[in-house]
Amino acid sequence: MTTFTGALRSSLGKKYLMGFTGLIWVGFAIGHLIGNLLLLAGREAFNGYALFLETLGHGAGIYVAEAFLLMAIGIHIWNGISVALVDKSAARPIGYEVTGNAGGRSRKGAASQGMIWTGLAILGFLIFHLITFKFAYLFGHVEHYTLNGEQHVDLYGVVVERFSQAWYVGIYTVVMLLFGMHLKHGVWSAFQSLGLLNKKTTPLAVQLAWVLAVLLSIGFLFLPVTIFAMNESFATPAGGLHL
Amino acid sequence: MSKEEPIAKKPQGSRYTLRVWRQAGKDKAGGLQTYTVNGIIPNMSFLEMLDVLNEQLVKEGKEAIAFDSDCREGICGMCSLVIDGVAHGPHAGCTTCSVRMRDFPAGSTITIEPFRARAFPVIKDLVVDRSSFDQIIAAGGYVSVNTGAAPDANCIPVGKEAADKAMDAAACIGCGACVAACPNASASLFTAAKITQLAMLPQGQPERKKRVVAMVEEMDRLGFGDCSNHGECEAVCPKEIGINHIAQMRRDYLMATLAP
Numbered sequence: 308m309t310t311f312t313g314a315l316r317s318s319l320g321k322k323y324l325m326g327f328t329g330l331i332w333v334g335f336a337i338g339h340l341i342g343n344l345l346l347l348a349g350r351e352a353f354n355g356y357a358l359f360l361e362t363l364g365h366g367a368g369i370y371v372a373e374a375f376l377l378m379a380i381g382i383h384i385w386n387g388i389s390v391a392l393v394d395k396s397a398a399r400p401i402g403y404e405v406t407g408n409a410g411g412r413s414r415k416g417a418a419s420q421g422m423i424w425t426g427l428a429i430l431g432f433l434i435f436h437l438i439t440f441k442f443a444y445l446f447g448h449v450e451h452y453t454l455n456g457e458q459h460v461d462l463y464g465v466v467v468e469r470f471s472q473a474w475y476v477g478i479y480t481v482v483m484l485l486f487g488m489h490l491k492h493g494v495w496s497a498f499q500s501l502g503l504l505n506k507k508t509t510p511l512a513v514q515l516a517w518v519l520a521v522l523l524s525i526g527f528l529f530l531p532v533t534i535f536a537m538n539e540s541f542a543t544p545a546g547g548l549h550l
Numbered sequence: 551m552s553k554e555e556p557i558a559k560k561p562q563g564s565r566y567t568l569r570v571w572r573q574a575g576k577d578k579a580g581g582l583q584t585y586t587v588n589g590i591i592p593n594m595s596f597l598e599m600l601d602v603l604n605e606q607l608v609k610e611g612k613e614a615i616a617f618d619s620d621c622r623e624g625i626c627g628m629c630s631l632v633i634d635g636v637a638h639g640p641h642a643g644c645t646t647c648s649v650r651m652r653d654f655p656a657g658s659t660i661t662i663e664p665f666r667a668r669a670f671p672v673i674k675d676l677v678v679d680r681s682s683f684d685q686i687i688a689a690g691g692y693v694s695v696n697t698g699a700a701p702d703a704n705c706i707p708v709g710k711e712a713a714d715k716a717m718d719a720a721a722c723i724g725c726g727a728c729v730a731a732c733p734n735a736s737a738s739l740f741t742a743a744k745i746t747q748l749a750m751l752p753q754g755q756p757e758r759k760k761r762v763v764a765m766v767e768e769m770d771r772l773g774f775g776d777c778s779n780h781g782e783c784e785a786v787c788p789k790e791i792g793i794n795h796i797a798q799m800r801r802d803y804l805m806a807t808l809a810p
């Protein structure tokens with residue numbers, strides 16, 4: 308009989324891994340969004356939050372979390388390419404001249420068929436996102452502030468400066484809409500992939516997917532657009548949103 | 551005496567333009583060819599329409615189009631065809647043989663292609679070899695104890711919900727439309743149906759874990775794709791088998807491999 312690790316390489320196993328790692332990242336995205344909302348509270352609050360994360364567990368916490376997330380997304384991408392590109396094209400070498408949609412109870416659509424493309428767009432964005440924020444200090448000068456005699460990156464300043472640039476906010480907006488599409492199919496699909504759904508719970512999971520897709524995509528969009536539109540308020544020394 | 555009424559004129563029927571996949575044999579090159587067929591009345595079935603076309607072709611000294619059919623009443627699973635990009639055509643919950651020509655506007659163009667999957671090679675024209683489904687069944691889709699004569703009804707109690715679910719799954723006629731419709735050419739719906747129809751019943755329990763592992767592995771070995779939960783299979787399935795059976799298969803496979 309197949310072992311569990313062997314089973315993870317089967318067609319079903321790939322989907323357990325996709326679903327599991329996808330949901331880990333959905334969890335991260337929710338936490339990340341809530342944390343980012345501190346941008347509205349101002350420079351001190353946001354930088355304090357960043358420092359809190361960096362110093363969690365004497366500075367080890369963030370590395371553990373990063374390694375975990377990196378592993379999860381690596382597994383997600385590896386299996387995503389396997390399912391949606393490699394196995395897919397191998398299983399139907401000659402395609403149809405005409406493709407239709409049966410309608411009715413089918414959930415096939417732009418979101419479900421575009422998973423690999425919205426996913427790869429997210430991947431491209433993630434790399435770009437890390438370069439412009441997390442590793443900004445490697446690619447140019449960033450402001451620092453001093454706290455208890457120690458120098459720290461003024462991450463708030465980096466973010467607000469980025470979000471004053473229209474092209475950056477534009478890219479951000481497009482990718483967040485694609486991210487929403489990925490979640491609209493991805494979230495309910497993950498539960499189905501893990502074998503957790505039945506006839507009654509499937510419509511609920513589909514609704515949950517809609518809600519999370521809208522909340523996360525609009526939520527992540529809201530920050531750059533607001534900071535762009537109200538840059539004068541955000542760029543003050545205290546920062547944050549003053550209405 | 552009134553004059554005799556003229557006999558009602560034979561209905562003229564409509565004309566359709568058909569684009570049909572023609573392929574001389576396995577591993578031969580194929581392509582879509584265009585035909586016009588006349589005299590099609592709305593109550594004809596889709597396959598009767600193809601019969602009319604074939605008669606026409608034979609009269610013209612051309613080779614008839616090969617397609618599969620047997621019962622022509624929606625129970626055997628032999629008919630196939632992807633009609634305008636949808637397996638078993640536009641009518642939900644219906645096999646190709648039960649689709650009527652009234653579903654197609656008179657004078658329209660219809661594209662007819664064979665079921666496409668590596669595991670379903672084309673034999674000729676619209677006929678594909680679906681024996682890979684038999685191989686999935688042969689891997690474990692049975693109860694291997696000798697059951698003897700039919701036992702008394704109700705001597706093994708089966709709960710209503712389990713019985714319903716098993717019956718839903720057992721409605722599968724093995725037509726292969728789920729594979730044809732799946733963007734990934736996955737056989738998950740068929741395999742799941744053949745697993746759950748036994749997994750829900752007491753008779754299926756002794757071999758439940760062995761069965762799910764063997765059948766899933768055979769499905770993968772035969773070169774079907776992975777399931778991305780598009781749900782297009784459920785929408786084309788003539789027996790309206792739900793993807794909830796796929797979730798059941800995933801649970802069973804997980805349990806069977808975690809705790810063999």
Ligand code: HEM
Binds near residue numbers: 323330383427433492
């Ligand atoms: C970084 C690059 C990414 C790629 C290349 C990618 C690719 C994919 C693909 C191809 C699928 C469909 C799998 C299938 O056909 O069954 C998928 C599903 C999914 N993705 Fe992603 N994705 C990425 C990032 C993300 C991120 C950041 C999240 C979450 C925030 C996410 C959440 C999900 C979820 C929940 C699913 C459903 C899993 C399932 O159906 O079992 N993905 N992804």
Ligand code: SF4
Binds near residue numbers: 724727729739743788
């Ligand atoms: S699950 Fe439905 S579509 Fe698939 S083989 Fe069975 S009857 Fe045909």
Ligand code: FES
Binds near residue numbers: 621623
């Ligand atoms: S010919 Fe038997 S189901 Fe269509």
